[in-house]
Ligand SMILES: Nc1ncnc2c1ncn2[C@@H]1O[C@H](COP(=O)(O)OP(=O)(O)OP(=O)(O)O)[C@@H](O)[C@H]1O
């Protein structure tokens with residue numbers, strides 16, 4: 077065994093990257109095109125389709141809604157998911173096994189069914205306002221990811237560390253914040269990013285829960301494509317990509333740093 | 339700062355399973371007591387009860403007159419040292435040691451001073467800024483020890499602190515622990531399943547079995563005068579032979595078992611009941627080829643070499659016994675011999691059903 081990767085391995089890795097990157101390159105290219113229709117390679121270079129996003133008020137509104145829903149939904153899911161994951165791992169022996177499975181169940185149900193079920197139970201049955209329904213729907217949608225990812229982090233956490241801190245005089249709740257949380261920091265960051273992106277990009281659940289006057293960006297993109305075939309769709313997609321990356325960077329920096337400062 | 343610990347008739351359950359039954363244990367101020375027993379006998383459970391991570395279903399726990407039974411674990415002021423060290427991975431060695439002081443609202447400069455001083459005592463001052471992940475097992479356990487000692491707890495508890503270390507380090511560390519404990523005079527409870535470790539480090543040892551205390555005494559007493567067959571077997575009295583008294587003559591007692599009679603003095607063994615068990619280690623049964631010897635007739639089986647003696651598996655009318663024979667005359671399997679008990683190496687136990 078040499079310590080340098082095999083040429084075939086390098087080639088395969090390169091191919092995988094190519095496959096992953098190619099659609100992105102095409103989308104970015106199409107967004108920059110000066111034409112009034114979607115095309116690749118771009119003909120002429122222009123930012124007019126990016127300007128067009130903000131000229132259309134429906135895009136402006138849905139971008140804000142999507143960000144609000146994704147942020148609040150992710151925070152809510154973390155607020156519920158972190159304690160849930162903690163309890164599931166801390167009391168693994170004492171708790172029934174199916175309880176853990178309960179939190180993964182929504183992933184197993186086809187999203188479209190999940191969305192429909194939410195429509196039936198939230199909007200139709202009880203008349204919850206659209207924004208609240210969206211928020212609840214997205215929180216539930218991302219909760220399983222949060223619980224999973226943080227559970228994975230906690231699975232390798234040695235709870236005798238927590239007991240050591242408590243025996244040294246640190247109250248249990250305080251110990252959770254000063255000892256447990258810093259050690260699953262990476263999991264929390266990963267869960268945040270995964271949940272945020274899942275929510276931001278969701279179509280199936282939002283499709284059922286959006287209504288008059290309130291929509292999310294992906295739903296608005298669908299609506300737009302039905303009527304127009306201009307590169308706005310591509311430029312919105314690029315914007316969505318950049319938003320996602322920006323969130324990842326910001327979360328890494330802020331969550332990473334605040335935890336380190338403790 | 340040193341205080342006595344009292345467990346009074348403590349029982350504990352996991353769900354409906356009883357894991358500790360009616361356990362009473364008094365540790366004197368400044369004493370180091372070991373809990374010794376096979377895996378699963380309830381040693382860790384006992385520590386968790388004292389530390390407060392588990393509530394007893396009956397009984398009470400007192401530390402220096404303070405009733406701990408209902409006190410939450412973070413208010414108990416007990417130093418704990420774990421088998422897997424349990425250092426805080428995200429804190430430096432110094433911050434690990436200073437953690438307990440921080441909880442006690444000691445100002446930062448003072449914390450630093452005391453933690454550094456404690457690290458010096460365990461010989462790790464040079465590694466104060468390291469992350470725990472970058473330490474060897476022995477160093478980690480020293481940090482854990484420093485972290486527990488620096489809060490000057492009235493009670494220190496160790497749960498198999500050395501079992502992740504190699505044999506040589508284990509012996510060095512236990513001497514170190516004992517010296518630190520002695521010089522601080524901290525009352526200590528030490529859990530181990532290693533008999534040599536328990537006997538060498540402790541003032542007294544509590545031998546446990548299946549959630550019960552079998553005997554609690556000085557190592558010397560446990561080793562020479564086990565109180566019951568369980569402890570006897572545990573400390574190496576492999577031969578336990580049932581006897582019946584056939585006559586008494588003042589302090590002398592004559593007793594028999596299938597194939598042998600013995601005369602025993604109550605001045606040596608204490609009061610001898612009508613039926614009893616005679617327990618010896620393999621060294622306490624002399625292998626004699628003299629047909630006139632007064633001993634238990636036996637057929638020799640497998641012979642093994644121990645370095646200081648040969649050991650024989652023997653079949654007798656009193657069952658399977660183990661005896662050591664001299665190195666000068668190795669004997670073959672199948673030889674008929676007499677096994678002669680050496681009085682000063684025997685001890686007498688009440689029969690199991692009499693207890
Ligand atoms: N969380 C738990 N739930 C149920 N039973 C448990 C639990 N923890 C321990 N037990 C049981 O309680 C008994 C005592 O366990 P304990 O951990 O005190 O043993 P131990 O003497 O420390 O053993 P070891 O030397 O292996 O550490 C065992 O039979 C064990 O199976």
Ligand SMILES: [Mg+2]
Nearest residue numbers: 381382383497
């Ligand atoms: Mg144990």
